[in-house]
Amino acid sequence: MKKGTHLELTIVLCVLAASIFWPLVVNGYWLGIGVDAMMYIALATSWVLFSGPTHYISLASAAFFGVGGFAVGLGMSDYDMSFWSMLIISAVAGTLLAALVGVATLRLSGVYFVIFTLGLAEMIRNLVSWVQNNFLGSRGLYVLTDFNDQHLFWMLLLTTATIYITGWLISRSRLGFALRIIGGDETVAKHVGINTAFAKIILFTTTGLFGAIVGAIIAPRWSYIEPNQVFSPQLSFFVVIMALLGGSGRLWGPIVGVVPFLLIWNWVDANFPSQSILVLGLAFLLIVYFLPRGVLGRLEDLYVKLKKRII
Amino acid sequence: MRLSSVLALVAAGALSAGVALADGVIKLGAIAPKTGPLAGGAVVTQWPNVKLWVEQVNSRGGLNVGGEMMSIELIEYDDKTNPGEHIKLAQRLATQDKVDFIVAPYGTGFNIATAPIYGKYDYPMIAVSAITDKMDELTARYPNLFFTLGTTTAFVDGVKEILVEQRAAGEIGNEVAMVNVADAFGIELADRARELFAEEGFEIVYDKSYPLGTPDLSPVMKGAKDSGAKAFVAWSYPPDSFGLAEQAIIENLDVNVYYSAVATSFPAFGNAYGSKINNVLGAGGTNVDDPKIAEYRKAHEEVTGAVPDYWASANTYAALQILEQAIVGAGTLDRKVVTQYIKDNSFDTVMGDLSFKNNFSNTFWSVGQWQDGVFRGVKGSNVDGAAKVRLKDGWK
Amino acid sequence: MLDILVSGLLLSGTYALVAMGLNLQYGVAKIMNLANGEVLVLGALASFWLFTTQNLSPLITVLILVPLSFIGNWLIYKFLMLPLVRRSKSKGALEVDSILSTFGMSFIIIGIMVSIEGGFFAYKYLSHPIEIIGSTTSVNRLMAFVLASIIALMLYVWLNVSRQGMAVRAVSVSNEAAGLVGINVVAVSGLAFAIGGMVTAIGGALISTFITLDASIGVVYTMKALIIVIMGGVGDIRGSVIAAVILGVVETAVATLVDPGLTLASAYFIFICVLLLRPQGLFGRPTS
Numbered sequence: 005m006k007k008g009t010h011l012e013l014t015i016v017l018c019v020l021a022a023s024i025f026w027p028l029v030v031n032g033y034w035l036g037i038g039v040d041a042m043m044y045i046a047l048a049t050s051w052v053l054f055s056g057p058t059h060y061i062s063l064a065s066a067a068f069f070g071v072g073g074f075a076v077g078l079g080m081s082d083y084d085m086s087f088w089s090m091l092i093i094s095a096v097a098g099t100l101l102a103a104l105v106g107v108a109t110l111r112l113s114g115v116y117f118v119i120f121t122l123g124l125a126e127m128i129r130n131l132v133s134w135v136q137n138n139f140l141g142s143r144g145l146y147v148l149t150d151f152n153d154q155h156l157f158w159m160l161l162l163t164t165a166t167i168y169i170t171g172w173l174i175s176r177s178r179l180g181f182a183l184r185i186i187g188g189d190e191t192v193a194k195h196v197g198i199n200t201a202f203a204k205i206i207l208f209t210t211t212g213l214f215g216a217i218v219g220a221i222i223a224p225r226w227s228y229i230e231p232n233q234v235f236s237p238q239l240s241f242f243v244v245i246m247a248l249l250g251g252s253g254r255l256w257g258p259i260v261g262v263v264p265f266l267l268i269w270n271w272v273d274a275n276f277p278s279q280s281i282l283v284l285g286l287a288f289l290l291i292v293y294f295l296p297r298g299v300l301g302r303l304e305d306l307y308v309k310l311k312k313r314i315i
Numbered sequence: 316m317r318l319s320s321v322l323a324l325v326a327a328g329a330l331s332a333g334v335a336l337a338d339g340v341i342k343l344g345a346i347a348p349k350t351g352p353l354a355g356g357a358v359v360t361q362w363p364n365v366k367l368w369v370e371q372v373n374s375r376g377g378l379n380v381g382g383e384m385m386s387i388e389l390i391e392y393d394d395k396t397n398p399g400e401h402i403k404l405a406q407r408l409a410t411q412d413k414v415d416f417i418v419a420p421y422g423t424g425f426n427i428a429t430a431p432i433y434g435k436y437d438y439p440m441i442a443v444s445a446i447t448d449k450m451d452e453l454t455a456r457y458p459n460l461f462f463t464l465g466t467t468t469a470f471v472d473g474v475k476e477i478l479v480e481q482r483a484a485g486e487i488g489n490e491v492a493m494v495n496v497a498d499a500f501g502i503e504l505a506d507r508a509r510e511l512f513a514e515e516g517f518e519i520v521y522d523k524s525y526p527l528g529t530p531d532l533s534p535v536m537k538g539a540k541d542s543g544a545k546a547f548v549a550w551s552y553p554p555d556s557f558g559l560a561e562q563a564i565i566e567n568l569d570v571n572v573y574y575s576a577v578a579t580s581f582p583a584f585g586n587a588y589g590s591k592i593n594n595v596l597g598a599g600g601t602n603v604d605d606p607k608i609a610e611y612r613k614a615h616e617e618v619t620g621a622v623p624d625y626w627a628s629a630n631t632y633a634a635l636q637i638l639e640q641a642i643v644g645a646g647t648l649d650r651k652v653v654t655q656y657i658k659d660n661s662f663d664t665v666m667g668d669l670s671f672k673n674n675f676s677n678t679f680w681s682v683g684q685w686q687d688g689v690f691r692g693v694k695g696s697n698v699d700g701a702a703k704v705r706l707k708d709g710w711k
Numbered sequence: 712m713l714d715i716l717v718s719g720l721l722l723s724g725t726y727a728l729v730a731m732g733l734n735l736q737y738g739v740a741k742i743m744n745l746a747n748g749e750v751l752v753l754g755a756l757a758s759f760w761l762f763t764t765q766n767l768s769p770l771i772t773v774l775i776l777v778p779l780s781f782i783g784n785w786l787i788y789k790f791l792m793l794p795l796v797r798r799s800k801s802k803g804a805l806e807v808d809s810i811l812s813t814f815g816m817s818f819i820i821i822g823i824m825v826s827i828e829g830g831f832f833a834y835k836y837l838s839h840p841i842e843i844i845g846s847t848t849s850v851n852r853l854m855a856f857v858l859a860s861i862i863a864l865m866l867y868v869w870l871n872v873s874r875q876g877m878a879v880r881a882v883s884v885s886n887e888a889a890g891l892v893g894i895n896v897v898a899v900s901g902l903a904f905a906i907g908g909m910v911t912a913i914g915g916a917l918i919s920t921f922i923t924l925d926a927s928i929g930v931v932y933t934m935k936a937l938i939i940v941i942m943g944g945v946g947d948i949r950g951s952v953i954a955a956v957i958l959g960v961v962e963t964a965v966a967t968l969v970d971p972g973l974t975l976a977s978a979y980f981i982f983i984c985v986l987l988l989r990p991q992g993l994f995g996r997p998t999s
Binding site: 134 | 791795808815821934937976982992
Binding site: 349350351352354355358359362396494497523524525526528529530531532533534535537538553554557558561564565566567578581583584586587588 | 714715718721722725821822825829830831833834835838839840847848849918921922923924925926927928931962963966967970971972974975976
């Protein structure tokens, strides 16, 4: 992942700032799409934060999202805690979990890392269900709040902005420099004295922190929290897919990946309501064949062509 | 409003209009799983009933809304058993498609997730497959949400009553083997059952859960068998209801009472196991001898090609009948008026006369039993024609 | 104890059927096939449909599936995967591309299957009890186990004794090196992909005789296959078989001795432990 420039930061922050007005100008449906978009952008950006520089594909997004959602559900439903206190607890829990996962995966690489994270997330899902069954004696986790989509959109927007700024700062720091070397060749990185373990763990922790926060924010939207839904592996796959579709070369890849993708999804829903999954699959295939390196790849090709023309 | 008087009005309206053609259109939105974990159930219980009702209404010329005949235009979406997706599609129905009415979602979680959205746009939600003990709190928050299939407690109560009766008759002891699927639904039911069974002095000698999607249930069944209990209760979902039955047959489970929850009432359950699952108990039930039910089942098979299930299918159809009669009775597409009409009136449906008190309709079957190829209701609330509970007698 | 061994081994048979195909597709053809579970379910759908409409035994369906699924998967490789292989400049790029495209493929297959049968594939075949060394089980599971063992043995022999098998193993070690010694990497990869898909489809037909599947359950089996293949180590069929045995026995042991609610959690736990101790899986090559 390349080092962030001031130009990029300015543009992204302007776009995000402009998005503040989104809930004020659109109605329920497009606001809802906005919430979905913000959720995936937040999750995918936080994913790219880690995966972009290191090239490690993590399928653990659902584990952190689930921790956030489940914590809010449990705290608010069974212990009468407030949403905000559970949000903080979720963030802490997500960070700790990610740190543990980071330590566990230090010796893994390539596809072994990918599937390890998947297995770990699935183990957590099963454990949480088991704990809920045997110890919590709960009758369903209801998160009934007065938040509406507007509030959630702004909360997610703030989260996305924070993720982006964090990533931008890291990319310009020594840590980011170290991570780029690790992504280039990890053995070389170790030999030049970079503490690869520390770098990877710190970075992975941010994925957990932000993943849990997003999960916590979405909990009020779903209102009824079940472990098999909040820890659903489908989410992990979607986050990776959207991040890769956008392109993991830059931190703003998810923004240009998620938005067009959700628009395509919306178009499919509107025109093929009974066969949406089939057509979505076809859309995936087409995207993969015509955008070899994601949207970013296409944009970069265009940029290069434009530059050549100008020169 | 009686169905016969509705038909009379329709006929009168048609005659006065000169031609039995519908002029206006009522847009009806329906979102339920066609793919994803809950699709297997929705495909049996929800979708065919929507199709059946819409076809029947349209073939009659539509609904008479204040003198104007209006046909139904169905807009359906697949929520892929994903809450985020379902919420988005619900908003689509409300704000883009601008439907006049909606069919309540399939599944407790989805009903709760969409209640705020539909409530905001005043859509009445006559929920069927939503089982919860928090109805009071939910309907206070969402006055547009109606429940028709009973509470978690009622669901468990039916089973508990049977256990108490059979113990009194000396057919089972105090020991019960109970298992549940580790999904929100199974967890809630098992939790409630532990309380209710304990109150009646039952001891749950084998009390285990299993993850959703467990491929091999033989350890569970062997454990239940080893416990020696004469009563077996499983708060299960379709794949495991099938799996547990198969294991019970293999192990020749020696029990006098065998209950598995969801999908026991599916025709496919009876087809897969034939006579071996005779006298197996399950969630739901229906009275096939009731002429209205018999007529409904015949129409269902003719129009959709599928046999309805022996439980929530009838309730799903009844919910649509309620909507129909409310629209016609209120004489308008104004959703607030129609919602109020639902609250204030009683309805003539295949489940009998239904009416709501505090948004809750107390007419449903809780337990049914396979008796010679038909899954008959044996326990319920305000329903007639309960068959006598039989004992499980081997697995041949 | 005997119960655990017998049930556990039979479960391993099921898992082996689920995973062996993916091992070939990923280990040799280098395609991370996220639609593996859907191919499994396709085999199951074929078996269900032919049994309930034509009263055809699933064993006959298996015979029909051998040529059909082989050709089907070979076509998928040639027309959907090969363009991606040709254009990818690195192994990582191919992995990303194959993840994205097979994910799309899985959606397409689900869509097709749902339009054929939206509900559960509920049927039972050979669901009779049988006693094996003192433990009761069902004939259909035993049959699946026996066939899984035969398939595993056939694959092992083919891979290690025949010249073609040697070529396949060479490709799984290194595409470049295999190409340099004159092996037609594309042809071999296509062959491996097709055989892998065939094994998976057959596996689906067999397990559908005792597990009630439906069109959307594929992803659960894809994940299981991934776990088994990675735990066993990519590229070696023995790895997948051993991993399947370990998981089958562990899951059954935990379900019987501890708590059935922890079956899957314990399976993932074992998987994690194996990878922590051996980051390349049981039989995998050490990664640099």
